[in-house]
Amino acid sequence: xxxxxxxxxxxxxxxxxxxxxxxxxxxxxxxxxxxxxxxxxxxxxxxxxxxxxxxxxxxxxxxxxxxxxxxxxxxxxxxxxxxxxxx
Numbered sequence: 001x002x003x004x005x006x007x008x009x010x011x012x013x014x015x016x017x018x019x020x021x022x023x024x025x026x027x028x029x030x031x032x033x034x035x036x037x038x039x040x041x042x043x044x045x046x047x048x049x050x051x052x053x054x055x056x057x058x059x060x061x062x063x064x065x066x067x068x069x070x071x072x073x074x075x076x077x078x079x080x081x082x083x084x085x086x087x
Contacts (some may be wrong), residue, residue, distance in 0.1 A: 004047050007054040016057060019049050 002010070011018050022042035025035075 004050055008050050011053055011057060014057060016053060019046055019055060022046050
């Protein structure tokens with residue numbers, strides 16, 4: 001199973017715009033539980049966004065593979081039919 005970081009790299013390499021990892025605000029107090037909770041929630045939303053984008057990307061690739069396979073099958077079928085009619 002791919003990590004979230006691997007998914008992000010794959011998406012970026014595929015040219016898909018991905019959200020930036022949420023950075024902690026410089027002015028935020030790192031010991032403030034509320035700030036820490038907000039940052040953790042931002043990270044969780046980021047992870048979910050990456051997961052959704054990756055699922056969409058994988059589904060699009062699978063659909064393209066199916067279309068390509070069907071096109072290849074049809075071309076082969078036409079080629080065979082043409083060979084039979086020329087024989």
